[in-house]
Amino acid sequence: MLVCSELESQFRGILDSNNVKPLSERFTTKDYFKLKMIMKLAEFEVELERYPELGRFTPFLSWKLESPSKSLTWYFNYHLIKHDRKSNYESANLKSLLESLTGLYVLILAEYGVKEEYLDGVLGGYFKVTKAPLWEDREMYFHPKKGNSWERRDLNL
Numbered sequence: 001m002l003v004c005s006e007l008e009s010q011f012r013g014i015l016d017s018n019n020v021k022p023l024s025e026r027f028t029t030k031d032y033f034k035l036k037m038i039m040k041l042a043e044f045e046v047e048l049e050r051y052p053e054l055g056r057f058t059p060f061l062s063w064k065l066e067s068p069s070k071s072l073t074w075y076f077n078y079h080l081i082k083h084d085r086k087s088n089y090e091s092a093n094l095k096s097l098l099e100s101l102t103g104l105y106v107l108i109l110a111e112y113g114v115k116e117e118y119l120d121g122v123l124g125g126y127f128k129v130t131k132a133p134l135w136e137d138r139e140m141y142f143h144p145k146k147g148n149s150w151e152r153r154d155l156n157l
Helices: 002-017 034-038 073-083 094-112 116-123
Strands: 045-048 127-131
Touching: 002 034, 002 073, 002 094, 045 094, 073 094, 094 127
Parallel strands: none
Antiparallel strands: 045 127
């Protein structure tokens, strides 16, 4: 549950930082979905470094706007457990945990553009990116040249 809570916090932080207002009273997966394309979340593929036999994870590949919560099975399972743990106990499974963990890892990579070597040091080499999107220069943040300051650009989501 903590992994998905952190994902939600990260999504909200990204939207808040870019002055995106929620579609309703509070942010929901419909709002978070706006980040799928711009952050290229579905283009990442990750495997567990120590357990490659578990296969490759593409945590955001199935994400659809028509059903932004249910189309991410691991995220939907989190909500089932959060709201009724006793009745939805079977939704608390290892597959959903691993998909949510790789989802958080992908989001961090897409958000901060941190090199995998750095994250390996922090996360102990648990994840391996097997496929990542290509970014054009205009899609990335670069530290301003000496004497210049950051220039704000809204995402227009």
